[in-house]
Amino acid sequence: MLSSFLFRILQVNYCLGTMTCNASVTNSCGSGGVCNASSCFCSVGYVLNDAGLCEEPKTPLAYSAVASFCWLCFLLVLGKFLRLYVWIFQKLYLPASVIGGILGLIVLQVANLNKVVSKFISLNFTRGWYVFFYLYIS
Numbered sequence: 001m002l003s004s005f006l007f008r009i010l011q012v013n014y015c016l017g018t019m020t021c022n023a024s025v026t027n028s029c030g031s032g033g034v035c036n037a038s039s040c041f042c043s044v045g046y047v048l049n050d051a052g053l054c055e056e057p058k059t060p061l062a063y064s065a066v067a068s069f070c071w072l073c074f075l076l077v078l079g080k081f082l083r084l085y086v087w088i089f090q091k092l093y094l095p096a097s098v099i100g101g102i103l104g105l106i107v108l109q110v111a112n113l114n115k116v117v118s119k120f121i122s123l124n125f126t127r128g129w130y131v132f133f134y135l136y137i138s
Contacts, residue, residue, distance in 0.1 A: 030054035064124045071125050075100035 029035050030053030032046030042054035049055050079100030083089045089099055108126070112118045 058119075058123060060123050068125045072104075075104045078103060 027033075029040035029042070030046070030049075032043045033054030034041045034043065040048070040052070040054065042048055046054040076097060077100075079096035079098070082099050082103075083094065083096045108121065111121050
């Protein structure tokens with residue numbers, strides 16, 4: 001009874017991590033982690049990263065929604081200009097949105113080659129696309 005009560009308190013105040021830790025080593029769970037019986041617990045406000053250490057979460061920039069919308073508008077305008085000036089796109093009857101979407105897909109795939117750039121783009125530009133998909137379709 002007492003152990004389940006203590007676990008509930010720890011569950012509220014700490015986020016249980018999946019990494020096993022060594023209690024004799026300081027900061028074996030990271031700067032925001034606590035080692036308890038070979039399990040890491042992340043303090044409130046910390047998240048478990050890919051390496052299994054507790055760290056402060058990286059939040060998106062304040063203008064990430066605006067930057068995402070501007071990026072999509074830029075791709076649409078670029079697709080329009082390419083359709084106007086490139087003969088093959090005119091003859092294939094490809095709409096500007098399809099051309100811009102293909103260019104955006106290429107940019108995102110090239111950005112995935114570098115892990116730092118990929119994290120930055122996914123955090124600040126593409127994070128909210130799935131939330132507002134109905135706005136982009138209509």
